[in-house]
Amino acid sequence: MDYFMKHLNHGMLCNLYENMLKPRMIEEKMLLLLRQGKISKWFSGIGQEAISVGVTMALNDDEYILPMHRNLAVFTTRGIPIKRLFAQWQGKASGFTKGRDRSFHFGTQDYKIVGMISHLGPQLGVADGIALAAKLKNKNQVTAVFTGDGGTSEGDFHEALNVASVWQLPVLFCVENNGYGLSTPTSEQYNCKNIADKGLGYGMESHIIDGNNILDVYTRISALIKDIRVNPRPVLIEFKTFRVRGHEEASGTKYVPQELINAWIKKDPLTNFENFLLKEQVLSESIMASMKKRIAEEINQHIEIINKEEYVVPNKTKELHDVFKNYKYQEVISGNNLKEIRLVDAISDGLKESMEKHEDLVIMGQDVAEYGGVFKITEGFIEKFGKERVRNTPICESAIVETAMGLSIAGIKSVVEMQFADFVSSGFNPVVNYLAKTHYRWGQNADVVIRMPCGGGIGAGPFHSQTNEAWFTKTPGLKVVYPAFPYDAKGLLITSINDPNPVLFFEHKGLYRRIRQDVPTSYYTLPLGKASIIRSGEAVTIVSYGAGVHWAMDTLNEHSEISADLIDLRTLQPLDIQTIYNSVKKTGKLIILQEDSMFGGIASDISALVAEHCFEFLDAPIKRVASLETPIPFSKQLEDQYLPIERFLLSLKELLAY
Numbered sequence: 001m002d003y004f005m006k007h008l009n010h011g012m013l014c015n016l017y018e019n020m021l022k023p024r025m026i027e028e029k030m031l032l033l034l035r036q037g038k039i040s041k042w043f044s045g046i047g048q049e050a051i052s053v054g055v056t057m058a059l060n061d062d063e064y065i066l067p068m069h070r071n072l073a074v075f076t077t078r079g080i081p082i083k084r085l086f087a088q089w090q091g092k093a094s095g096f097t098k099g100r101d102r103s104f105h106f107g108t109q110d111y112k113i114v115g116m117i118s119h120l121g122p123q124l125g126v127a128d129g130i131a132l133a134a135k136l137k138n139k140n141q142v143t144a145v146f147t148g149d150g151g152t153s154e155g156d157f158h159e160a161l162n163v164a165s166v167w168q169l170p171v172l173f174c175v176e177n178n179g180y181g182l183s184t185p186t187s188e189q190y191n192c193k194n195i196a197d198k199g200l201g202y203g204m205e206s207h208i209i210d211g212n213n214i215l216d217v218y219t220r221i222s223a224l225i226k227d228i229r230v231n232p233r234p235v236l237i238e239f240k241t242f243r244v245r246g247h248e249e250a251s252g253t254k255y256v257p258q259e260l261i262n263a264w265i266k267k268d269p270l271t272n273f274e275n276f277l278l279k280e281q282v283l284s285e286s287i288m289a290s291m292k293k294r295i296a297e298e299i300n301q302h303i304e305i306i307n308k309e310e311y312v313v314p315n316k317t318k319e320l321h322d323v324f325k326n327y328k329y330q331e332v333i334s335g336n337n338l339k340e341i342r343l344v345d346a347i348s349d350g351l352k353e354s355m356e357k358h359e360d361l362v363i364m365g366q367d368v369a370e371y372g373g374v375f376k377i378t379e380g381f382i383e384k385f386g387k388e389r390v391r392n393t394p395i396c397e398s399a400i401v402e403t404a405m406g407l408s409i410a411g412i413k414s415v416v417e418m419q420f421a422d423f424v425s426s427g428f429n430p431v432v433n434y435l436a437k438t439h440y441r442w443g444q445n446a447d448v449v450i451r452m453p454c455g456g457g458i459g460a461g462p463f464h465s466q467t468n469e470a471w472f473t474k475t476p477g478l479k480v481v482y483p484a485f486p487y488d489a490k491g492l493l494i495t496s497i498n499d500p501n502p503v504l505f506f507e508h509k510g511l512y513r514r515i516r517q518d519v520p521t522s523y524y525t526l527p528l529g530k531a532s533i534i535r536s537g538e539a540v541t542i543v544s545y546g547a548g549v550h551w552a553m554d555t556l557n558e559h560s561e562i563s564a565d566l567i568d569l570r571t572l573q574p575l576d577i578q579t580i581y582n583s584v585k586k587t588g589k590l591i592i593l594q595e596d597s598m599f600g601g602i603a604s605d606i607s608a609l610v611a612e613h614c615f616e617f618l619d620a621p622i623k624r625v626a627s628l629e630t631p632i633p634f635s636k637q638l639e640d641q642y643l644p645i646e647r648f649l650l651s652l653k654e655l656l657a658y
């Protein structure tokens, strides 16, 4: 203890103590309120406070910290007023999520805290992104992120550590090994001696720290953080500790041997530190008593304030409005210079010009740097923009999407290239749960475009041919763009990058090198949510997007007797339904052609909307034409049968004859 006395002054020792005491007292109050039925759920961090306090105090206030459900002490040590926490837990407006998310599932830029999503692991990759931003901006900052022993079994953990190590990101990965993940003991969670041993596998420095000793935690983490700031690298810390209460209060601790709990209660970090401070005469009993009195009064006052606050009054307009960050589309009109280029070139040009316009914009993806990406869209980019901004990634789709989220939190735009749209399934969770929901939850936008080379007709089989836009059009919070022509692709990609919201940008591989068009050589934008009318006619409305637009054009070219409106949706979310309504009101007949298999696709929703809103104008039942309800097969014969190209003409004729 002499060591600590020499290195920590009186004020610091008092701060460490008070920062542990306060969350303990809040928790004790919460347990009371829980018993009175005044709060619904509580995940206790009692006995683990030293870790939260030690790590938070070792960081500077402008360094991000990403806590979990047992890290109340992170929030209080960062100075969040108790009343705002109570408001958050009660779902009230003065909390952090306007009643939209519970407990510690929130972030706040004011306190540089990024709270978890329920899925535990994703925040580890988000920390990578924040740390990458710090590194790119030469900020000499460390990002600290927490997980439990259970969370280390998730793929996100492995991916995040791997990416952080390959890129030497200044992340402090803090694992609180508290013996159990819900009811699962560590012996059933992993099969190695220490979680810290895993660091070796990633080429990462790691340490084991006694998580119940505040002085150990604070001094060792402080020294490490100081070093990481000047010598950026990831470090894995395993804090040995114990969860002395249940997973959450309602679930009890029957499965935990009582002797184990008793033994760990003896190691309680707060009691032991209190005894130490008394013994060393740093604090007296009476000073401690007055501290406790002051904190108890503060807690009671703040609870009273929040008890009086009204519950959120539901307002549909406001809820819908907050799904996306406000973005006012800025029109940039193209110059007159045109050049005939392919779809693939248009995407490359849009990307290149966006990299020039946004000096911070980062591109991430597998093989996108020297190799130029498998479709060569980023060929030559590193020569122009450097390897820091055009980043080859390991095969870690989840961690890369999470990294993109982290970059956005730190104010940097990014474009992620999925090598094939099919592989987004390996990063699905952060797309639909993190990127899509964060603005609605706590007002943090995800300034990310995910490029999705998709589509069939090229004999690439079930895992290189899917057009999986429907996985995303159904998720509020995502924009979905799907151009069919080079001109649209360039303008819409530029707008997608300008838009501060998450955009899934679908690029049909079959069209990449087949479709050519005169495209302005200068930078220009096109608005999302505006369909284009490719052909005008009287007898029928044809709606499609992507390759379907070209199939419909081919059909109309071969059958010049058919007078049709052909609408290319261009963007699916937002959807320009009004253009469809206007056309259907004129023609009285609607056929929707979609490359994806039928059930649950966008064609079904368009069909339902038109049936609901234009029923009186329809002269025939709406037709949907789509691929078979099978995975997309490899052989040409099977794929031809799968795709709806031939069925489209038959259905169109049936509809015209109705």
Ligand SMILES: Cc1ncc(C[n+]2csc(CCOP(=O)(O)OP(=O)(O)O)c2C)c(N)n1
Pocket (backbone or CB within 6 Å): 070, 118, 119, 120, 147, 148, 149, 150, 151, 152, 178, 180, 181, 182, 243, 247
């Ligand atoms: C992906 C996912 N699977 C399962 C759960 C349910 N769940 C919530 S917390 C938890 C245990 C987590 O254990 P650990 O990471 O050790 O943290 P601790 O609760 O012990 O602090 C489980 C299984 C979840 N939230 N997310």
